[in-house]
Amino acid sequence: xxxxxLQCVKCQATYELIxxxxxxxxxGILDVRYDYERISKKHTVDQIIPSPGMNIWRYRLLLPVxxxxxxxxxxxxxxxxxxxxxxxxxxxxxxxxxxxxxxxxSGAFKDRPMSVGISQALQLKKAAVATAxxxxxxxxxxxxxxxxxxxxxxxxxxxxxIGKVAQSVACGAKVIKVKGDYSNSFRLAKQAASECSxxxxxxxxxxxxxxxxxxxxxxxxxxxxxxxxxDWVIIPTGAGPLVYGIYKGFAELRGLGITSDVPRxxxxxxxxxxxxxxxxxxxxxTVTGWEKVRTIASAIADPLRGYEQDGERVLQVIGESKGAAxxxxxxxxxxxxxxxxxxxxxxxxxxxxxxxxxxxxxxxAGTIQGAAQVVCLVTGHGLKDPTSSVKNTEVPVIxxxxxxxxxxx
Amino acid sequence: xxxxxLQCVKCQATYELIxxxxxxxxxGILDVRYDYERISKKHTVDQIIPSPGMNIWRYRLLLPVxxxxxxxxxxxxxxxxxxxxxxxxxxxxxxxxxxxxxxxxSGAFKDRPMSVGISQALQLKKAAVATAxxxxxxxxxxxxxxxxxxxxxxxxxxxxxIGKVAQSVACGAKVIKVKGDYSNSFRLAKQAASECSxxxxxxxxxxxxxxxxxxxxxxxxxxxxxxxxxDWVIIPTGAGPLVYGIYKGFAELRGLGITSDVPRxxxxxxxxxxxxxxxxxxxxxTVTGWEKVRTIASAIADPLRGYEQDGERVLQVIGESKGAAxxxxxxxxxxxxxxxxxxxxxxxxxxxxxxxxxxxxxxxAGTIQGAAQVVCLVTGHGLKDPTSSVKNTEVPVIxxxxxxxxxxx
Numbered sequence: 001x002x003x004x005x006l007q008c009v010k011c012q013a014t015y016e017l018i019x020x021x022x023x024x025x026x027x028g029i030l031d032v033r034y035d036y037e038r039i040s041k042k043h044t045v046d047q048i049i050p051s052p053g054m055n056i057w058r059y060r061l062l063l064p065v066x067x068x069x070x071x072x073x074x075x076x077x078x079x080x081x082x083x084x085x086x087x088x089x090x091x092x093x094x095x096x097x098x099x100x101x102x103x104x105x106s107g108a109f110k111d112r113p114m115s116v117g118i119s120q121a122l123q124l125k126k127a128a129v130a131t132a133x134x135x136x137x138x139x140x141x142x143x144x145x146x147x148x149x150x151x152x153x154x155x156x157x158x159x160x161x162i163g164k165v166a167q168s169v170a171c172g173a174k175v176i177k178v179k180g181d182y183s184n185s186f187r188l189a190k191q192a193a194s195e196c197s198x199x200x201x202x203x204x205x206x207x208x209x210x211x212x213x214x215x216x217x218x219x220x221x222x223x224x225x226x227x228x229x230x231d232w233v234i235i236p237t238g239a240g241p242l243v244y245g246i247y248k249g250f251a252e253l254r255g256l257g258i259t260s261d262v263p264r265x266x267x268x269x270x271x272x273x274x275x276x277x278x279x280x281x282x283x284x285x286t287v288t289g290w291e292k293v294r295t296i297a298s299a300i301a302d303p304l305r306g307y308e309q310d311g312e313r314v315l316q317v318i319g320e321s322k323g324a325a326x327x328x329x330x331x332x333x334x335x336x337x338x339x340x341x342x343x344x345x346x347x348x349x350x351x352x353x354x355x356x357x358x359x360x361x362x363x364x365a366g367t368i369q370g371a372a373q374v375v376c377l378v379t380g381h382g383l384k385d386p387t388s389s390v391k392n393t394e395v396p397v398i399x400x401x402x403x404x405x406x407x408x409x
Numbered sequence: 410x411x412x413x414x415l416q417c418v419k420c421q422a423t424y425e426l427i428x429x430x431x432x433x434x435x436x437g438i439l440d441v442r443y444d445y446e447r448i449s450k451k452h453t454v455d456q457i458i459p460s461p462g463m464n465i466w467r468y469r470l471l472l473p474v475x476x477x478x479x480x481x482x483x484x485x486x487x488x489x490x491x492x493x494x495x496x497x498x499x500x501x502x503x504x505x506x507x508x509x510x511x512x513x514x515s516g517a518f519k520d521r522p523m524s525v526g527i528s529q530a531l532q533l534k535k536a537a538v539a540t541a542x543x544x545x546x547x548x549x550x551x552x553x554x555x556x557x558x559x560x561x562x563x564x565x566x567x568x569x570x571i572g573k574v575a576q577s578v579a580c581g582a583k584v585i586k587v588k589g590d591y592s593n594s595f596r597l598a599k600q601a602a603s604e605c606s607x608x609x610x611x612x613x614x615x616x617x618x619x620x621x622x623x624x625x626x627x628x629x630x631x632x633x634x635x636x637x638x639x640d641w642v643i644i645p646t647g648a649g650p651l652v653y654g655i656y657k658g659f660a661e662l663r664g665l666g667i668t669s670d671v672p673r674x675x676x677x678x679x680x681x682x683x684x685x686x687x688x689x690x691x692x693x694x695t696v697t698g699w700e701k702v703r704t705i706a707s708a709i710a711d712p713l714r715g716y717e718q719d720g721e722r723v724l725q726v727i728g729e730s731k732g733a734a735x736x737x738x739x740x741x742x743x744x745x746x747x748x749x750x751x752x753x754x755x756x757x758x759x760x761x762x763x764x765x766x767x768x769x770x771x772x773x774a775g776t777i778q779g780a781a782q783v784v785c786l787v788t789g790h791g792l793k794d795p796t797s798s799v800k801n802t803e804v805p806v807i808x809x810x811x812x813x814x815x816x817x818x
Contacts, residue, residue: 345556
């Protein structure tokens with residue numbers, strides 16, 4: 001057990017590793033801190049970051065749960081890193097990899113943070129967990145809570161796609177739709193969890209443990225690229241814990257002396273909900289909550305109202321890593337979904353494709369050079385929300401007759 | 410290259426390894442035959458069946474495509490084998506494993522046969538492929554055809570769930586809905602493929618290559634069980650190529666001297682479409698096509714009308730392996746979906762859960778002993794058809810207000 005404490009990223013106040021959600025001194029985001037020196041001394045590199053495979057608990061030395069009995073896995077992680085040829089050529093990227101997070105058990109990357117969050121809830125002897133989610137976190141927490149036999153309360157925006165709702169309900173979670181956008185769900189989940197002593201696994205930056213699961217993407221990428229650090233990592237971004245998690249993972253590898261650099265981190269949002277990109281574009285270090293959410297990329301439609309500091313954390317990561325932030329339109333998202341499907345045979349939900357759309361834009365803007373080594377995360381399976389980007393599902397219906405077939409072909 | 414020929418399973422007539430779909434002498438099913446003796450002589454066991462992982466082409470010595478450049482993978486296979494504790498206890502199975510095929514790229518086991526079929530189509534220099542499918546084969550062929558840059562024509566029953574349609578359309582396939590049940594789609598695809606010289610990858614027993622992909626499940630199980638053969642393997646069954654494929658894989662291991670036994674194979678169908686179970690129950694070796702399909706397990710709702718011999722092939726496997734066939738009701742299917750979700754955190758579509766429902770029934774009937782080692786295949790992700798088994802997706806909708814929340818809790 002090398003996790004030592006929670007520490008406020010703003011005022012550096014420290015706390016023990018229990019269910020705290022923000023700094024009681026300044027309200028800042030809490031981050032898990034480890035004794036890296038002792039890890040380094042006592043373990044080989046292969047022990048610290050073994051080769052990728054399903055089950056993120058292979059990286060337990062760098063995760064916050066100490067006791068094996070609480071480590072709850074649904075064989076998350078170990079997702080493929082696909083070298084793109086066809087799509088890469090289309091958008092002019094010469095060294096492009098797609099990290100396919102759709103291959104996680106629930107169909108989205110959220111299984112990494114939820115695996116850690118649920119395990120920590122067990123270790124802290126919690127009887128129930130809760131989350132606010134745009135849908136993917138909901139499906140994931142429901143699956144892990146079922147496995148761990150924890151009661152589970154889920155708060156999702158009214159407009160959440162039906163498949164994600166069914167996924168959560170099937171697993172026995174208590175699902176409540178909250179009118180309005182994601183920030184409303186966030187606020188109500190926070191209030192209810194606090195009143196009822198549920199562990200709140202909302203995987204923005206609220207829960208300090210879940211982001212530790214996101215780190216494991218970095219460890220996998222390092223191996224999958226032949227023990228190298230890519231030039232750029234491009235990430236669909238709501239509140240941004242995945243951006244911070246992957247960055248932290250690479251920073252840990254550098255801190256441990258395993259690598260000597262970190263990648264440049266890119267946050268991609270939808271034009272219709274871009275609180276972080278908006279601040280980035282106007283060179284502000286403060287984020288303003290978004291008012292009117294309007295995008296088909298529902299899984300990243302996080303307006304950050306009331307927890308704007310999450311976006312500011314992402315801006316810091318972008319700054320530190322010399323990264324970028326960019327927004328894409330729904331039309332660009334649909335084009336990216338179809339490009340991924342038709343050029344690579346990878347079917348993703350709208351929010352997952354913004355990384356490809358963002359890369360396309362940054363190459364055309366000259367921000368990213370065509371020769372750079374780039375990893376695009378695709379974060380959720382197309383079946384999560386199959387019809388938002390595929391409009392022409394009204395296919396021809398014919399009788400079992402070859403003449404009718406000839407007419408439609 | 411150790412695949413030698415196609416051979417009729419009835420009259421033993423042989424054919425070269427091109428696009429034949431049935432024996433021209435007797436109309437029988439064609440099967441790929443290999444030179445096992447030469448494989449055995451020239452390769453170690455570890456070369457023949459290496460450890461599981463994504464990409465089934467690691468088993469290329471036992472697959473029919475000879476040239477590496479045609480081997481098309483989307484990182485299929487290498488799916489988890491989950492030891493069940495909670496669910497096992499509920500149904501009284503003491504040594505139960507779940508082979509989670511939902512973790513394939515399209516969300517269903519079909520990626521194994523389609524990977525082989527598309528690769529063989531490339532090797533045979535085909536310009537287009539086609540399939541009849543209840544939806545999962547459609548989604549899979551579309552993804553692989555996109556990756557391989559082959560034109561793709563898909564024939565699906567009118568009632569196919571929207572997600573599977575969207576998945577196929579997104580990948581650029583030409584999708585045609587055919588009125589009536591699956592047998593109509595089957596017949597029209599066959600006729601059209603023949604007229605247009607498309608390679609027909611319909612993964613019943615029609616295409617002789619696709620079933621070779623199904624074999625890879627057996628190789629993985631052998632490893633995942635600690636180089637052992639399970640007592641029983643229980644499989645959701647439409648036309649049954651997965652039953653035959655897994656059986657063939659284990660029979661190959663025995664033939665190669667790697668194991669000394671094969672598992673007892675169980676085919677599970679839905680009460681509302683059970684042509685194979687019906688024959689089995691009345692001790693017939695001939696199958697009668699089903700007339701009125703009526704089940705929520707759409708992915709296995711294959712009436713076999715016009716290709717009844719597929720069912721007879723499955724009956725032979727059951728007979729040779731001392732297996733069984735059993736049908737389950739839609740109510741039992743729904744219960745099994747919820748059991749898998751709530752006890753194991755695994756979310757599957759209705760058809761995928763029939764293996765669990767069938768096991769439950771066979772244990773209660775005394776056919777399978779509680780102490781036997783059993784593997785249940787779960788074949789398709791819950792997101793494939795999220796609402797057929799989860800009816801109560803009408804969850805409460807409230808304002809962002811704790812008082813409203815108290816009322817619904």
